[in-house]
Amino acid sequence: MPKAMRIAATVALAASVTLGCTAHADQTTDKLKATLQSRLPEIQIKSISKAPISGLYEVNLGSQMVYTDATGEYVIAGDLVDTKTRTNLSEARLAELNKVDFASLPLDRAVKVVKGNGSRRIVVFSDPNCPYCKQLESTLKSIDNVTVYTFLYPVLSPDSVTKSKAIWCAADRAKTWEAWMVNHQPPASAASNCDTSVLDKNLALGHGLNVTGTPTIILSDGRRLPGAVSASELNDALTSTH
Template sequence: MTLAKRIAAVAALAAVVALGCTARADQTTDKLKATLQARLPEVQIKSIAKAPIPGLYEVNLGSQMLYSDATGDYVIAGDLVDTKTRSNLSEAHLADLNKVDFASLPLDRAVKVVKGNGSRRMAVFSDPNCPYCKQLETTLKSIDNVTVYTFLYPVLSPDSVTKSKAIWCSTDRAKAWEAWMVDHRPPASTASNCDTTALDKNLALGHGLNVTGTPTIILADGHRLPGAVSADELNGALARAH
């Protein structure tokens, strides 16, 4: 057998072994997912993969990472930290798993506000009655050169729906949103013939993206920032994502 044929044979054997390992891994994770989902029906398991620690599997719940042995008999709730780098591996991997394709967002269903040259972009899922959302709007007053797309996401109360409809149906949505969130001036009543189906679609979109709290910021690179972050943190994140 020539050297070239030997190399090809070794490569083919390696591919078969790798495929077998992948199949076994899939069977293990599939079985583990079924076991855990049956034993923990109150949570929705999005995915399961091998953890950096041998014999341990990470269980992705969307907003939280759990860790389990291969049988599903034992589960650990908490963050996995690399002591060499002091980095939170759970948080970092969860952020990657929860990345959003910014280009796929239906920005026509958002309230658009341009500040400065608008070169940096971000989207926000926000409820008009959310105090942290109002805090974020105040913070945004000090942020320049950004385009903010706010998806009205009325999840807190029936009044949130009423206010969201009134803002969406305003002649100037951006001005009505800021007037309420920053200056506490209520939007005018909703016209009876105004189409507010965009709000229902926003709710479905948010649920599909696992938006469990407001405000949730989505940066141009797809990463998320939960909560009312500080101006410094937001500026830094916008610079990294730009």
């Protein structure tokens, strides 16, 4: 066989082996997912893949990472930690899987507040009745040169929906939002002819992104910061995205 033909045959064989391994891996995880889902119907499994430990698979539940054996007979709930580096591998992997494509977010559906030159950008999913969201808004007063896009995410109570509608329908949404969250000035009632369908869209967006609590901060590089972080932590995170 000529040398060129031998090389071509070798490449083709390597490609078929690679494709076969990938297909086999997909079949294994698909079967494992089906087994676990049938036995644990109350949980929603987003994905399954091999864990760093041989014979162990990571099960992504969106807000939590658990582990299982290759048969789905057993599930381990807990963090996987690298003892050499003391890195929480579960947390790191979950953060990677939950990264958001910032450029794809519908920012026109958010309340926009620009501070300083607005060069740094974050998205926040926030409920107007969430005390930790109000704490974050107070923290943001000390953060400069940032544009904050707040998706009104009324998940706590019917009054959250009412206030979100009023804020969205205000002539100056940013001013009305800050007046309520920082200065406790209630927004005026929304006009009856105001289109508030954006709130339903925001709820669907948040559910799709697995936003399970407020506030949830999304940095411009797609990373998340859950909860009302401190000013120094937020500043460090914003600096690391540039």
